[in-house]
Amino acid sequence: MNVGGIELIKVRENLWEIPATGQMRVPGRIYISQDMIEKGMKDNEALKQVVNVAHLPGIEKYSLAMPDIHWGYGFPIGGVAATNLDEGVISPGGVGYDINCGVRLATTNLEYERVKNRIDDLVAKLFRAVPTGVGASGAIKKLSTNDLKKVLTKGSVWALENDLGTSSDIDFTEESGTLKNADTEVVSQRALERGADQVGTLGSGNHFLEIDVVEEIYDVKVAEVFGLFQGQIVIQIHTGSRGLGYQVCDDYLKVLLKASSKYGFKLPDKQLACAPIKSQEGQDYLAAMQAAANFAWNNRQVIMHLAKKVFKETFAMTETELGFKLLYDVCHNIAKIEKHKIGKEEKEVCVHRKGATRAFPPGSKMIPAKYQGVGQPVLIPGDMGRYSYVLVGTDKAMEETFGSSCHGAGRNLSRTKALKYAKGRDIVKELKQKGIVIQAKGYKTIAEEMSDAYKDVSDVVDVMHKEGITRKVAKIKPVGVIKG
């Protein structure tokens, strides 16, 4: 198949390869159905980015893309690339502006049928408790620079030490909520300023806090291990490192643009600015990015704590009665040093996941002991009017995608087009008729974020399921939505 001049060779039903040509160091591989290519890839911009990434020094095996592939800055969204630690590079374009943007899902003992009349009340209280929207701030008191630096070093452990979380929350967070080599000395004063009053805030755009109901279970055994049952109320949070992460990315794009020129890299796109991982510039970015990632884990932890408090107060329940437990927290914008099999040997590589979720298999020592028999929970948010998915990681993900899967639906319409589609409609009322209560800072966000603006996330998770990269465990649907 030819998409805008780029030849795609079918490897399997839902796997396509771009052969390595010219200066490409490895082939490109895209997990996607033919139907999704024909309907969703009207131009080849995202595919060109898969090709661009294949030029990066030290890239191993393939420049990969997940089925939610779409055009991004530098890497495509849905892009995965591993670079070796000897001559390989690290690039902020492989992580994104919102460092450690991610998702967490908490389970409760509550059943929808028993609480369905309280959703309006819950949404209103959650909206008051968790600051949302442009430049949202003030969820907790503004942190001193010293305290903020502790957040950047400790991640969600800072929340635990400040009575904003439990040790179980830490156990069920990817990397236990802390990347250990974070260094606050390489984070700019501007980044610190932008983050100081944003701990515990959702922000704007596609970030959200949702009350969901488990609608369908696909894998009873795994769902039981994850603590999921049909009709159960669960809470989903999607946000990242806020202004602090955006500033770190911005600061280091400048540094790495200079470095790219210094090390003689010819870049097809400035947003692919990079430096050798071993270089001072590469190490500084890695340490600053880890600090921002820690901020994000702590941010989601604090938001969950605020949400838990609202649930406890609303239902006048103790923590045990409520059974509010973090199922898992995953990041989908990150670069991490991990061990993977390259050829016959296992070696450390820097895995860039830009709009892709880690999906480690059963037996991995990198996931909580409770999940080692079944694999890592992989959380895939959809849109606010339909559904999201809980998946589980597999051995095949380790063999083929550096233990990675998809991350979400991806937009179908621009915000301007979404606003045109919404004209003359009452999206809040439409959602209400579907049993979904929504509250946002403004109606414009609701219109921009409506279901019609997004692709169907089930198409994305089905590709990963059919290819055996992740397996479907449960589908959850929203009943209460807080938007920025």
Next chain:
Amino acid sequence: MSRSYNFIDHTADIAVEISGSSLEDLFTAGAEAWQHSIVDEIKIEADDFIEIELSSSSKEELLITFLNELNYLLLTKKWLCISIQALKIFDDIDECELSAELKGIKVKNDIQLKQEIKSVTYHQVEIVDANGNYSTLVVFDI
């Protein structure tokens, strides 16, 4: 002196084509597009000013640095730039420099921001000089 900006459809973010009869006009057009993206028409007069001096290794990087400076002032200092005075750009082979006096206001609850621009990106930014008419695409990540 002439300048313009024109938004083009973008699925996830905001893309705008800017042009101007000088680099100063081009940068001012970029600032106006940035402002239009985050606030509706401003009816309040500027009552404060900030002087800035920036430098970068190319005029493209300088443009992005300049627009990100406006974004930083808004999101962190809660200070909205309304107009740009005495803008001067020096475009040398190795280094480009900019100085300007920004006129603006401290943002309070009287101004509703339409959206948050995470950052002004380097994506596809390439300043083309067609016989003294400068133009480029700029993409805002939101």
